[in-house]
Amino acid sequence: QVQLVESGGGLVQAGGSLRLSCAASGRTSSSYHVGWFRQAPRKERAFVAQISWSGDITYYAESVKGRFTISRDNAKNTVYLQMNGLKPEDTAVYYCAARDYYTNADLRPRTFGSWGQGTQVTVSS
Numbered sequence: 870q871v872q873l874v875e876s877g878g879g880l881v882q883a884g885g886s887l888r889l890s891c892a893a894s895g896r897t898s899s900s901y902h903v904g905w906f907r908q909a910p911r912k913e914r915a916f917v918a919q920i921s922w923s924g925d926i927t928y929y930a931e932s933v934k935g936r937f938t939i940s941r942d943n944a945k946n947t948v949y950l951q952m953n954g955l956k957p958e959d960t961a962v963y964y965c966a967a968r969d970y971y972t973n974a975d976l977r978p979r980t981f982g983s984w985g986q987g988t989q990v991t992v993s994s
Contacts, residue, residue, distance in 0.1 A: 871895045871983050873965050878988030881955055885992070889950040891965030891985060902971040903948040904981055905939060907961035907990075914964070916976040920948060928973045933959075955992045962987040 877889040891903060904919035918929045918939040927939050936955075941948040948965060966981035 871897055871901055871967050873967060873983055873985035875963065875965050875985040875988040878963060878990045880991045880993065883955060883957055883992055883994050885955050886951070886953045887955065887990060889952065889963055889965075889988060889990070891948040891950075893946040893948070893967070897946045899969070901967040901969055901983075903939075903941065904966050904968075904976070905948075905950045906964045906966060906978055906981075907959075908964070908987075909961040912961075914978045916978075917963070918950060919971075919973075919976070921971045926971060952990070955990075957992050957994045960990060960992050962989050964988075 871893045872895045874892045881887055900922035902921050905917040906914050907917050908914040916930055917933055920927050920939045920941055924941045936953050938951040964987045965985045967983040968981045
């Protein structure tokens with residue numbers, strides 16, 4: 870199992886950009902696939918994007934497609950979420966999570982076994 874730590878959140882104006890990082894430690898020699906989720910106040914945790922171990926497969930929620938880009942650098946054990954064109958509705962705590970298989974068919978948070986502590990993203994209008 871890997872341990873995950875997010876960073877890079879903050880306050881940004883609408884239309885701005887942020888890049889989140891998810892640093893992994895622990896069993897990083899084993900393949901793991903990473904997803905980003907977000908949770909706004911009084912809402913359920915929602916899928917944002919995911920990336921395969923090799924980085925050649927990605928998948929996005931419709932609400933962020935074309936604005937967010939997920940990538941990874943396995944040499945640095947880090948996954949990134951580049952967020953452009955931010956909107957107030959993107960305001961949430963963002964979490965990265967890992968699991969040892971890749972599928973777009975089941976994106977429920979409960980299928981990811983490792984989670985970071987989250988990083989706050991606030992987009993002002």
